[in-house]
Amino acid sequence: MSARYRLGSGVGLVTCALGLALASVTATAIAADSIYWSNSGGKIRVGNLNGSGTPTDLFSTSEHSPYGVAINPQRARSTGPTPLPAARSASATSTAAGRRWTCSRPPPRTSPSDGGGTPTDLSSTSESGPEGVAIDPAAGKIYWANDVSGKIRVGNLNGSGTPADLFPTTEDSPTGVAIDPTAGKIYWTNYTSGIIRVGNLNGSGTPMDLFPAESSSPVFTALLRAPLTLASPTVAGGARVGSLLSCSRGAWAGDLLGAFLYRAPQRFAYRWIRNGADISGATGSSYHAAMGGKYSCRVSAANAAGVSSRTSQVHPIKPRKPTIKRAEINHKKSSARFSFGSGGASGFQCALVKPKKKGKKRGKPKFSACKSPKTYKHLQSGKYTFEVRGQSAAGPGPTAKRAFAI
Structure with missing residues (x-):
């Protein structure tokens, strides 16, 4: 069977799996990068995306000819399709950016979601049993599997040029594709052989089996x-002890629905760090800096696949x-004693600027570690000047001075 991809006015393409209809089925979240698919034998299956381990049934129930899967990461759910007639002729629609993409046999087509416009061919080529498409809008590419010819195909999303085989290999009834543009990978199922396959998105190298053959035919991946x-993330706030600091979430990649790739964070957690060590109990998005030092915040983003973390730059x-609380000048003993303090200092540095000699400039203070009283x-x-400043890992604070004479 041959078919042509069709595109309505504008690009706005959204992918869908043949015969996909969503039904909410609670699933147990698997904390690892995962790949999901349905088996014609009635099971929804899941495995590790790196191919390690052994795929397992996601649910104990046996569905009736499930065909395609989708993920609802906001509720940590996997949703499976309703059963399809034996002829596999059911269709489904998905709407985004004002476009509706319809998958079916006969050919898949798009049209504006308001019903206006006239669909057109995306490419002049006639494909050989295309089943499922995935798009990479950033790269301007569309990918699909040709069930009859056994080819994984790629074309320009704007319809220019001529679609081409992504790999020289001929697959065994490939059905549906899912892509990860960041990892540079494309995944698909081989319906007849029961194999989940993976290859490089740029077409280099040779596709490989991700797992041993399934006992029944897998179709479509997510x-x-x-x-x-x-x-x-970034830290904002003042630069002195007592400042209220705030931590942004940073930036995180969203889901690529047209690629069947789900990765958006669902939860965020914060941890404040001072001088390289976690601050006990400091787990909010803001923090009052009670001590001097080098502050940063670590943001952990989580979804059903796991947790990823990113740390901000240091905020000094x-x-x-300091406050010079008392100065005791003893002229008889030619001595001076100073008591001082400062909130948030891990230590102090003191200096005594001596009288300048005739014809010379007054010397610069030479600070050294000290404690109160000095x-x-x-x-x-x-005539002298006593100077003191607080010290921290972020460097010294402002200097307090007291002039006196002996």
């Missing part, structure tokens, strides 16, 4: 991956300007 990070928080003895007569 991919579930852990969240994919696109940009780090410096101590407040005492200077055996001072020569003259």
Whole structure:
């Protein structure tokens, strides 16, 4: 049987699996990148996307000729289709961006969701039993399986050029495709041999079996991956102790419905970090910085496939300007004693600027570690300046000064 892909006014294409109708069936979430499919033997199946382990039945029930799957990641559900007549002639529609794509036999077609416009051929070629399409809008590509010729095909989404075989291999009744553009992979089922297959999306290399043959014919695949990070979270707020810091979520990739790829985060968790160590109990999206140091936040995004994390750049928080609480100047003993404090400092540095000599500039302060009280003895007569600043992993804070004379 031959068929042509059809496209209504505009591109706006949305893919669907032949005969797909959604029915909510609660599923147990599997915390791993996963691939789902239906078997003609009546089972909804799941396996690890990297091909490890052994695929398992997702449910204990036996369905009646299930054909195609879809995932509802917001509820950690897998939804399976209603049974199809023996002729496999049922159809389903999916709407996005004002377009409706209809999969059926005879040919799949698109039309505006409001019923306007006239469908047209996407390509001038007549395909050999196309079953299921997947699209990559960013790359401007459309992929499908030709059941009769056994070829995995690719064409331009705008209909330009001539579609081509993605691989030189001839598959055994391939049925439906799913793609992961980020990983550069395309997946499909071989209906007759019962094999789940995977190849490179750019057509390089040789496709491989993902698992041993299924006991009954698999049809159509859907991919579930852990969240994919696109940009780090950022910390916003002041630069001094006592500032309220806030952590953004960062950027995460969304689902690619037209590719049958589900990866959008469903939950977010936060953890604040100071000087490279997690802060106990600091799990909100905001945090009051009570100490100086190098702050960052780690955002963990989760869905039914697992958890992915990304950490922000360091946000420095410096101590407040110290308060010189008391200055005791003993002229008789030529000594000076200073008591001071500062919130959020992990330590202090002190310096004593000595009187300048005649004809020379006043010397720069030479800071060294100190603690309160700080005492200077055996001072020569003259004018001095005592300086103190708080210290942290993010560097010193502002300096407090007290001038005195001996």
